[in-house]
Amino acid sequence: MLTSYQTFIETQVPKEKLIISRTNLSGIITYANEVFAEISGYSIEELVGQPHNIVRHPDMPKSVFENLWATIKKEEIWKGYVKNLRSDGGYYWVYAEVSGVYRDGKLIEYKSLRSPVDTSVKILFQEKYDDLRAQEEGVMRIVSNISVDTVAKIKNLAKQEGKNEDQIITEILEDSLF
Ligand SMILES: Cc1cc2nc3c(=O)[nH]c(=O)nc-3n(C[C@H](O)[C@H](O)[C@H](O)COP(=O)(O)O)c2cc1C
Helix, strand or coil, rough: CCCCHHCEECCCCCCCCCCEEECCCCCEEEEEEHHHHHHHCCHHHCCCEEEEHHHHHCCCCHHHHHHHHHHHHCCCCCCEEEEEEEECCCEEEEEEEEEEEEECCCEEEEEEEEEECCCHHHHHHHHHHHHHHHHHHHHCCCCCCCCCCHHHHHHHHHHHHCCCCHHHHHHHHHHHHH
């Protein structure tokens, strides 16, 4: 259960800086620049060797990445807006262009160059992605205020039942309302 404000903290991508990464053909990071490390909250060493979904944010619909992979596998350029997860649970938005890296005319890796996004565009895409996730996964985000006592009870129940707190809240809501 997210009782921390950390998840709502946005890191701004500076206008003059480019976040750059490369992956092998299966999406494992082979190169990360200093800016990528700084913005994502990881060190370069922590990023290299990891799957690129290390920065996948739960607000991103699956279909966006399916489309990304289908596009780059056809050796076309994918362009789009992505909300990414920082190592501390915060987030950052980027406009990304993902394409192939070629040696002697042969596709050997993929690369992504990312730049900042205007606030109005972030709002538009947050709404668009929320709608997509509702359609595709039947999931919606809710932000609510619950009393400290109730939170303690939920945490206890989760511990007792070996479940996570979100599952407990969902079960309680579904049992009592429907
Ligand atoms: C060069 C390259 C850069 C990528 N950059 C990101 C990124 O910044 N954030 C992200 O969530 N996925 C990125 N992806 C897509 C991930 O590989 C992955 O498909 C995505 O995070 C969804 O995770 P999943 O495939 O495990 O569902 C990138 C892929 C490539 C090839």
